[in-house]
Amino acid sequence: MSTETRRPVAERFRRRFVAVVLVLVVVAGLAAVVGSQQGPRLRSVAYDASGIVSRPAQRVIITANQALQRVTASDVRVSPAAAHTVTSSGNTVAVEFAGPLEYDRRYTVTVAGARAPGQRATSDLRATIRTGSTDVLALVRGAGAAKDRIVRRSLDASGATTVYEGTDITEYVRLSRFLVVLSETAVGESSIDVVSLADGVEDQDAPVEHLTLPTSAGHASALHAADDGASFGFQYADTSSGESKDVGLYVVDMTGTHMPEAIAADGTPTTGAVPMTVSQWAYVPRTESALVRTGTDELFLVDMSGRAEAVRLGSATYLHGFVGSGTTAVVESGTGIEQVDLTSGKRTPITAPALSTDAPYLGRIAQLTDRTYLRTVGDVRDDGTIASRIVRVDGTRASRLPVTIPADATLNAVCPSPNGQFVALATRSRDGALVSIVDATTGALEASTAGDQVDWCTALPSGDEVG
Known part of the structure; x- marks a missing residue:
């Protein structure tokens, strides 16, 4: 083919290329003009x-x-x-x-x-x-030879789903991908199992891990887990000698060996140490630190990972719980009920209108926000049980939360949801145990399920003095 016949082909290609470029430039220019006229999208x-x-x-x-x-x-x-x-x-x-x-x-x-x-x-x-919905776990105790069941009740669906079945379950906590289950044998010895979860229920294909406890025989209680699932802890008493000794706090690192370590008196996890004595304790929300009231009513902030030294925060005679943000605790002392800033130790008395204190029985405070909380108050019945009612305090104003508690029922727990929008009420009557989820502002019933031992309650401090 001659040079003359190739030249028109090359010329046509060049002209087409230039035309395409010009079209793209024009389109980009128009887009820029439109964008400048319309603003971001x-x-x-x-x-x-x-x-x-x-x-x-x-x-x-x-x-x-x-x-x-x-x-x-x-x-x-x-x-x-x-x-x-x-x-x-x-x-x-x-x-x-x-x-x-x-x-x-x-x-x-x-x-x-x-x-x-x-x-x-x-x-x-x-x-x-x-936004997403939420659910609540509850323990349904088996009748006769039936197994105990941990069930999940979603607020946006009806019915309850069985998460795990076991024998003689006393406590449990939910981690991100696991369920830690504390059981007690007929002779009063404890066992702790770590159960893998799949889609929120027990993973039947994964073996249950049976935790090796600190001694050959002992009693565990006050089970709590860190929000991030990195660790959980419990109170433990060595009963291998037939007597209860070395009663104190232990931690299990879920990122490590899964072997319980004693929290020593200085607040560090130490294998074989005499554990720090505990009257009440719980993880501070969204942290790996724990708030501990010792057997001598001293108050400590303990880093359960051992990366920081324990911080003494004075003393307390009772731990009520935490404000939702997690940086403030509500404690009782000889001078009244106070909020404690866990970053500085500063204490501020809470506002307690007459309606929240004018009763023979004054129960735990369930803090919802910095200024809002619920408190159980009540009168003592002839049989020694408590006829309970719930008071809501907003700043300086107190009012009764309009929820119905059966006349023959005992109110065992009032536990806020993670965002404080709802509360779980655990009651027990002749008809059995019931968990009711109500709106924390209006008292309106959202859902209910048979059972007790509500998982929302594991965010609250527990110990020997808490039923």
Whole structure:
């Protein structure tokens, strides 16, 4: 083929290439013009539907289709309203909530007046999120030869699902992928099993791990687990000699050997040590630290991982629980009931209106927020049982929570959900044990299931003095 015949082909290719480039330039220019006139657009939204209702400081990440000028908290609206902070970088905006959001609810997060650098046009970036629901575990004791069952009751579905079956279960705690089950034999000796979970129930294909306890015979109680599932602990008494001795706190590192270690008197996990004495204890929410009231009523903040020394926080005669954020505990001492800042040790008396203290029986305080709590109060019946009622305190105002407790029932526990929106009421009457989930503000019944030993209650301090 001659040079003359190839030249038109090359010329045609060049012209087509130039035309394509010109078209792309024009399209890009038009897109830039349209973008400058319309403003940024929402590209994606990311969040953890379960974490956002169970933990504070959870984020919704909003991503735009282009870089944004700095966005501040005043530029962001959340509906229904929820306290939040805002950070932005590049084309993303992070909305961080101060506390957990409500369950099973639709929220709208709007970034108002979003603008790309160098452009005049603004637009609203509007994202809709749906929070997750929650569930509660309860222990249903078997009648006769039937096994005990740990069941799960979801708030957004009817009926209960059996998570695990066992014999003589006394306590249990839920970790992220495991269930730790404490049982007691007929002769009063304890055993602890670690059960693998799959889809929220026992994994039948995974063997149950039987924990080796500190001595050949002993009694375990006050079982608690860290929120991140990295460890759990319990109170243990050596009974191998026929007497109860070396009663104190032990921890099991789930990332290590799974062997219980004593928390020594200085607050460090030490194999073979004489354990720190315990009257009450619990993990501080969302941490690996524990709040411990010793046998001499001293109050310590103990790092169960052993990475930090124990911090003494004065004394207390009773541990009520924690404020939802986890950095504040509610304790009772000789001077009354106080909130203790676990970062500084500062104590602040709680507000106690007359309605919350004007009764012969004053029970545990279940703190919902910094200023809001529930308290069980009641009168003593002729048979020595308590006719209970629940008082809600909002700041300086107290009112009775309108829930119905059967006349023949004993109220054994009032335990808040992880976000404080609901509370679990554990009652026992002639008809058996019942767990009722009610709205913490209105008292409206949300769900109920047979059983007791509610898993929400494991977030509250327990020990020898707590039934």
